Amino acid sequence: MTRPASPLLPMRLSAEVAAAKERGAPVVALESTIITHGMPYPGNLNMARSVETIIREAGAVPATIAVIDGTLHIGLEEAELETLAQTKGAMKVSRADIAFAIAERRTGATTVAATMIAAARAGIRVFATGGIGGVHRGAELSFDISADLEELAISPVIVVCAGAKAILDIPKTLEVLETRGVPVVTFESEAFPAFWSRESGLASPLSLNSPAAIANFQKVRDQLGIDGGMLIANPVPEEAEIPREEMEIYIARALDNAKRDGILGKAVTPYLLQSIFEITDGRSLQTNIALVENNARLAAEIAVAMV
Amino acid sequence: MTRPASPLLPMRLSAEVAAAKERGAPVVALESTIITHGMPYPGNLNMARSVETIIREAGAVPATIAVIDGTLHIGLEEAELETLAQTKGAMKVSRADIAFAIAERRTGATTVAATMIAAARAGIRVFATGGIGGVHRGAELSFDISADLEELAISPVIVVCAGAKAILDIPKTLEVLETRGVPVVTFESEAFPAFWSRESGLASPLSLNSPAAIANFQKVRDQLGIDGGMLIANPVPEEAEIPREEMEIYIARALDNAKRDGILGKAVTPYLLQSIFEITDGRSLQTNIALVENNARLAAEIAVAMV
Amino acid sequence: MTRPASPLLPMRLSAEVAAAKERGAPVVALESTIITHGMPYPGNLNMARSVETIIREAGAVPATIAVIDGTLHIGLEEAELETLAQTKGAMKVSRADIAFAIAERRTGATTVAATMIAAARAGIRVFATGGIGGVHRGAELSFDISADLEELAISPVIVVCAGAKAILDIPKTLEVLETRGVPVVTFESEAFPAFWSRESGLASPLSLNSPAAIANFQKVRDQLGIDGGMLIANPVPEEAEIPREEMEIYIARALDNAKRDGILGKAVTPYLLQSIFEITDGRSLQTNIALVENNARLAAEIAVAMV
Ligand SMILES: [Mn+2]
Ligand SMILES: [Mn+2]
Ligand SMILES: [Mn+2]
Numbered sequence A, B, C: 001m002t003r004p005a006s007p008l009l010p011m012r013l014s015a016e017v018a019a020a021k022e023r024g025a026p027v028v029a030l031e032s033t034i035i036t037h038g039m040p041y042p043g044n045l046n047m048a049r050s051v052e053t054i055i056r057e058a059g060a061v062p063a064t065i066a067v068i069d070g071t072l073h074i075g076l077e078e079a080e081l082e083t084l085a086q087t088k089g090a091m092k093v094s095r096a097d098i099a100f101a102i103a104e105r106r107t108g109a110t111t112v113a114a115t116m117i118a119a120a121r122a123g124i125r126v127f128a129t130g131g132i133g134g135v136h137r138g139a140e141l142s143f144d145i146s147a148d149l150e151e152l153a154i155s156p157v158i159v160v161c162a163g164a165k166a167i168l169d170i171p172k173t174l175e176v177l178e179t180r181g182v183p184v185v186t187f188e189s190e191a192f193p194a195f196w197s198r199e200s201g202l203a204s205p206l207s208l209n210s211p212a213a214i215a216n217f218q219k220v221r222d223q224l225g226i227d228g229g230m231l232i233a234n235p236v237p238e239e240a241e242i243p244r245e246e247m248e249i250y251i252a253r254a255l256d257n258a259k260r261d262g263i264l265g266k267a268v269t270p271y272l273l274q275s276i277f278e279i280t281d282g283r284s285l286q287t288n289i290a291l292v293e294n295n296a297r298l299a300a301e302i303a304v305a306m307v
Helices: A015-023 A033-038 A043-057 A078-086 A098-103 A112-121 A147-154 A170-179 A211-224 A244-260 A265-279 A283-306 B015-023 B033-038 B043-057 B078-086 B098-103 B112-121 B147-154 B170-179 B211-223 B244-260 B265-279 B283-306 C015-023 C033-038 C043-057 C078-086 C098-103 C112-121 C147-154 C170-179 C211-224 C244-260 C265-279 C283-306
Strands: A011-013 A027-030 A061-068 A071-074 A091-093 A108-110 A126-128 A158-161 A184-187 A191-194 A197-203 A206-208 A230-233 B011-013 B027-030 B061-068 B071-074 B091-093 B108-110 B126-128 B158-161 B184-187 B191-194 B197-203 B206-208 B230-233 C011-013 C027-030 C061-068 C071-074 C091-093 C108-110 C126-128 C158-161 C184-187 C191-194 C197-203 C206-208 C230-233
Touching: A011 A015, A015 A027, A015 A061, A027 A043, A027 A112, A027 A283, A033 A043, A033 A061, A033 A078, A033 A091, A033 A108, A043 A061, A043 A078, A043 A283, A061 A078, A061 A098, A061 A112, A071 A098, A071 A112, A091 A098, A098 A108, A098 A112, A098 C211, A108 A112, A112 A126, A112 A147, A112 A158, A126 A283, A147 A170, A147 C170, A158 A283, A170 A184, A170 A191, A170 A197, A170 B147, A184 A191, A184 A211, A197 A244, A206 A211, A211 A230, A211 A283, A211 B098, A230 A283, A244 A265, A265 A283, B011 B015, B015 B027, B015 B061, B027 B043, B027 B112, B027 B283, B033 B043, B033 B061, B033 B078, B033 B091, B033 B108, B043 B061, B043 B078, B043 B283, B061 B078, B061 B098, B061 B112, B071 B098, B071 B112, B091 B098, B098 B108, B098 B112, B108 B112, B112 B126, B112 B147, B112 B158, B126 B283, B147 B170, B158 B283, B170 B184, B170 B191, B170 B197, B170 C147, B184 B191, B184 B211, B197 B244, B206 B211, B211 B230, B211 B283, B211 C098, B230 B283, B244 B265, B265 B283, C011 C015, C015 C027, C015 C061, C027 C043, C027 C112, C027 C283, C033 C043, C033 C078, C033 C091, C033 C108, C043 C061, C043 C078, C043 C283, C061 C078, C061 C098, C061 C112, C071 C098, C071 C112, C091 C098, C098 C108, C098 C112, C108 C112, C112 C126, C112 C147, C112 C158, C126 C283, C147 C170, C158 C283, C170 C184, C170 C191, C170 C197, C184 C191, C184 C211, C197 C244, C206 C211, C211 C230, C211 C283, C230 C283, C244 C265, C265 C283
Parallel strands: A011 A071, A027 A061, A027 A126, A091 A108, A126 A158, A158 A230, A184 A206, A184 A230, B011 B071, B027 B061, B027 B126, B091 B108, B126 B158, B158 B230, B184 B206, B184 B230, C011 C071, C027 C061, C027 C126, C091 C108, C126 C158, C158 C230, C184 C206, C184 C230
Antiparallel strands: A061 A071, A061 A108, A191 A197, B061 B071, B061 B108, B191 B197, C061 C071, C061 C108, C191 C197
């Protein structure tokens, strides 16, 4: 059960989000690491604006979440978004350190886990992102597993993504979610997607075909008193996908490069993403933008259906 | 801390369970996957009836739990039990998808985890089953760990079983339970049992010799404000057991068969159980029935002691 | 969220702790396995007294926690401490069995996990110990992971230690803490310490330089409604440390000895500690005492800063 935020917490809602909360209108949370760590300026700003526009067009209000100079923002004003998009050296905060950024008056971009925590505190039930963190390849030896998976079992937020990033170990990621009792629902498909690709080679544990059905599933979970959120996997649109067989070759090549260059630990994920960007001549980034926009649309539809 | 179910949840108590709750009489929850996925009709119906009778004879009321056409049933009327025993294609629901079965108006048999959730919502503190899920053999590479173990750390239900199924990795299962802070108490023995066998070769973390002592241990856990349930391991009666040395040969043979036939993933457990059934010429099923009945009796005695 | 203890729980506060709670004075919890299982009498009693004195001198009240004959003690009177220091065969209780010791009227020394549970029930927010449990070496195959790590994600207690014991797998221990969202803050250093040594070779996820900053970080976590505690790693004072390069040789030798003598399971940790004691000619114990005293001082300062 999520405890509410204290009124003493330095938390600020954007004017648009505050108004939406006031009138009970649907709101969709958005994370900010994609802005500060995901792509360079001004591409990141354009993407962030486009995603917010899509959510508004679908009848909901976007709430981009970030810690700026020690204040937790739920929704960014235009100038704040612009500034964040140009910020260098923002922390990348998760469950363990979102409060650290606030306490130490730092600027921190929120990962999936931290965005879920902030969204839950602001009473936001739906969140759109690109891909969640998961079990890293080699985790059987490194024990490197993202806090995002635990958060899905704790915070009551529906996370709409395009699957786990395919550079992760997807079978192990699904196993951990099953063990922790997190529903994994693929939208309009029986195949669990793999971020850039519409299929991962694995069946989806569950599948639903409408935002209303997803909203209803969450309503029954609430009625049952089950904590935590759920993962909605939304396959990237066909016209933007890089098919699985192709991606597997690129990922294998990127993994080889990482090995060759002796990349270890936390440096691996950004290295692989950059390497795939180069190998695909920028196509991976276009796919990434397309899937985030696609997820924003579905998230807004779910938020509308939940009101 | 378990949140109560909403009055809006489509949940129905059987007449017998409703009356027992009304007068504060002891109730014992029972799972339903053993009925729909555990053995064929009419053996499954006979077993289910016999277990319910044993609970009544011990002074408690049985509450077989299942989702039928989208309604969560706590206790089945005679006709419902009969119908469920003949149902083909029921879902096998756990924490992640019990609400899905309700939301989508499906029929779902409840695993240990889902039965614990439903029992907790109905205020039932004791639950009898055959064996819990656990850490699968090979989980160091597959990460395949049952949601039952997590549920024991969350839902305040005492689960009476005959140990973890011996086809699992029992040492790893005990380690996970220790890490998650779940008490493992063997009844009247210092040896942790292995489902068909009275011993697993491993010492039991804790041991108690009376239903009253078990009830008292749970009472102190409640007083301490510790969430979750506990596992009561009840060794199969001597006259029905298949000794450990014998079972290990059968299990090894079944594992060989599975390898030979290329069985993988979720298909492994049912394959192994069927293979052991065949290797033992049906004796494994008789042991299974005997241990479930034995667990029902002890669960009823604990429920009586807790009132 | 921690549920409060029931007034029916056999729990007793020492006169000093009761008075401190009454007037809202800072209190620091202390564990008792270090007394019953950590060192022989009367060295253990002298250490326990010295640690309590240090806490008082820093302006806080010590609350040594133990289960004695079925009563949970929060703070021990002088005679109780003396008796406990000479007790043979006390249980070593963790989350799974602290209530068992109470229910069965036994004497149990509390591990880090059990001390956190008891402290939380008594409203104590800070706890000083030597080193926490963690992921054991070889856990990728044994799944042997201390319940201490889970407890840090649950009970709202700041645990001040000198890092994880270096005989554990420290990289995996940090990974599990990250996955579970537990903040790991090293005091006045960027390097995560390794119990006997000021450095482990690993960077600390977070670092703070004053008790006030630590208290403020926890305050914001509370305001955010995030459950659980945090780990404060306090490097052993330079004059008492055994440098990392040296310790690694001793640990490798102790591990060789354990292998040679066929030590397995729960026997490994005490064997290794004893072996290191012998290899270092008792120096490891002096370091251990120095770091516990150092942690008691910092814990008291944090408790004072939190009032
Ligand atoms: Mn990681
Ligand atoms: Mn599984
Ligand atoms: Mn252990």
